[in-house]
Amino acid sequence: MATADGKPGQDSVTPPPVDLEAECPVFDKAGLLERLGGDEDLADRVLEVFLEDAARQIEELRQLGETGDREGVARRAHSIKSAAGSVGATVVAAAALDVELAARESAADIAGPIAVVCGSFDRFKTALRGQAG
Amino acid sequence: MKILIAEDDATSRLVLDLTFKKESFETVSAADGEVACRLVSEDPTIDMAVLDWMMPVVDGLEVCQRIRAIRKTDPIYVIILTTRDEKQDVIQGLNAGADDYMSKPFDRAELLARVRVGERVVSLQRDLNRRIRSLEEARDHIQVLQEIVPFCMHCHKIRTDKESWERIETYIEKNSGTVLSHGLCPECLEKFYPDSDA
Numbered sequence: 001m002a003t004a005d006g007k008p009g010q011d012s013v014t015p016p017p018v019d020l021e022a023e024c025p026v027f028d029k030a031g032l033l034e035r036l037g038g039d040e041d042l043a044d045r046v047l048e049v050f051l052e053d054a055a056r057q058i059e060e061l062r063q064l065g066e067t068g069d070r071e072g073v074a075r076r077a078h079s080i081k082s083a084a085g086s087v088g089a090t091v092v093a094a095a096a097l098d099v100e101l102a103a104r105e106s107a108a109d110i111a112g113p114i115a116v117v118c119g120s121f122d123r124f125k126t127a128l129r130g131q132a133g
Numbered sequence: 134m135k136i137l138i139a140e141d142d143a144t145s146r147l148v149l150d151l152t153f154k155k156e157s158f159e160t161v162s163a164a165d166g167e168v169a170c171r172l173v174s175e176d177p178t179i180d181m182a183v184l185d186w187m188m189p190v191v192d193g194l195e196v197c198q199r200i201r202a203i204r205k206t207d208p209i210y211v212i213i214l215t216t217r218d219e220k221q222d223v224i225q226g227l228n229a230g231a232d233d234y235m236s237k238p239f240d241r242a243e244l245l246a247r248v249r250v251g252e253r254v255v256s257l258q259r260d261l262n263r264r265i266r267s268l269e270e271a272r273d274h275i276q277v278l279q280e281i282v283p284f285c286m287h288c289h290k291i292r293t294d295k296e297s298w299e300r301i302e303t304y305i306e307k308n309s310g311t312v313l314s315h316g317l318c319p320e321c322l323e324k325f326y327p328d329s330d331a
Contacts, residue, residue, distance in 0.1 A: 035148060035241045042151045050144040078187055082216055083144035085238035093238075 026120075026127040028088035035086070047128065050087045054080060058121055061099070065114045073110055074103035080117065084124075091120040134252055135159040137182040137209075139169035139196060141189055145237070149183060149214075152241060158248070166191025170199045179209060180255045181248065186215035186226065194229040201230045208258060210251035214239060271309065 029043075036042040057080050064072040077099035084093035095117040102108040136158050140146040146162055153160050161179065163169035167190045173179055182200060184193035191199070197211050211233075213226040218236035226234045232254070233247050282304075284291045290298040302313045322329060 031238070035239070036151060037155050037241065039151075039155065042155070046144060046148055046151065049147050053143045075187070075189075078216065079142050082185070082237055083142045085216065086142070086145040086148045088238075 026089070026091050026123050027131070028090050029131065030088075031090075032086075032088035046087055050083055050089070051125065051128075054083055054089075054092070054121060057083070058118060061114055061117065065110050070103045070106070070110065073114070074100050077103060077117070089121075089124045092117065092124050095120040134181065134255070135161065135176075135179050136248070137161050137163065137169060137172055137179045139163045139166060139182065139188065139193065140185040140214075141165055141187075142185070145185070152244070153248070156245060156248075165189050166193065166196040169196050170203070173200050173203050173209065177207070181210045181212070181251050183212045183214050183248075184231075186213055186217055186222075194226065194231075197226075197230045207262065210255050212247060212251065214244075 032043050032046070033040070036046065057076055061073060061076045061080065064076055077096045081093050081096035081100060084090070084096060095113065099110060099113040099117055102110050102113050136153050138146055138149045138153070138160055140149060140162070141164050143164070146164065150160050150162055161172055161176065163172055166184075166188045169182070169184065170191065173182070182196075184196050186193040188196075193213055193215065197213065200209050200211060211231045213229075213231045213234045214237055215222070215226070215234075216237045217226075223234045232251065235244060235247060282291055284301065285298065289301050291301055291304040292298055293304065299307075302315075305311055306313055317326075
């Protein structure tokens with residue numbers, strides 16, 4: 001927890017926020033291609049499925065978060081993490097991991113981490129469009 | 134070689150499916166553990182299963198245990214593929230009956246190398262099972278012969294089903310495939326070759 005002057009508070013046990021994008025790329029295309037034996041067509045098919053499926057799962061995650069179903073949030077976040085990891089959406093995977101861990105801590109905020117997942121997915125889509133263009 | 138993929142996440146399932154098909158493996162997929170178990174029950178040609186741990190309805194570890202119960206004599210090679218990568222998770226997965234364990238996201242070369250190991254194990258197991266069945270059949274055949282074969286009480290020739298008489302060694306060689314080798318027991322040595330020093 002930061003104080004008004006922006007410095008960490010003495011009573012805070014929350015670690016400083018991690019800059020996910022600084023630690024890993026938004027889209028690890030090389031990793032995805034490596035998993036598919038370098039086949040660009042297969043990569044396109046996988047990404048198509050991911051974009052559709054992840055959009056649905058992230059919407060479900062958001063709704064579960066609103067209802068306070070922490071177990072449901074943890075399960076959905078786990079699934080998103082797995083899918084995102086498979087396609088090289090590393091930032092989405094890392095954000096989903098944060099949600100999963102937070103949901104398993106009874107007192108931890110989950111709304112914030114869920115919003116980060118939504119934002120990271122948008123950035124992933126932007127990155128994909130950038131590569132396609 | 135047919136691989137069952139049990140994975141609830143559609144994207145991961147597709148990546149695995151494409152990865153295996155690209156290497157000419159046949160695949161069947163299940164989106165939850167219950168379906169995975171049903172597929173194993175219905176399809177005896179499944180050789181290997183790649184199971185996600187955390188799946189709805191029935192999780193990967195229980196699927197593994199059920200697969201072991203379903204296929205006792207012709208086991209399936211099971212690889213647990215999961216994001217759970219703590220040492221304790223690996224131990225728990227292997228103790229549940231898995232043959233191998235890998236973390237996600239997977240490295241393609243490593244996964245395929247592990248699948249090849251499984252392929253070799255399955256092949257050895259199948260070959261062993263075939264040999265055991267063959268030996269059991271031969272044993273049963275010999276037991277049947279022993280039960281029904283009449284032989285001469287003096288010369289020990291055996292009466293064949295063609296009503297002829299054959300020397301016992303000829304008969305055994307013909308009917309069991311066993312090759313007999315002549316020898317000399319100590320009693321016969323003494324009886325027939327009393328002057329021998331051997």
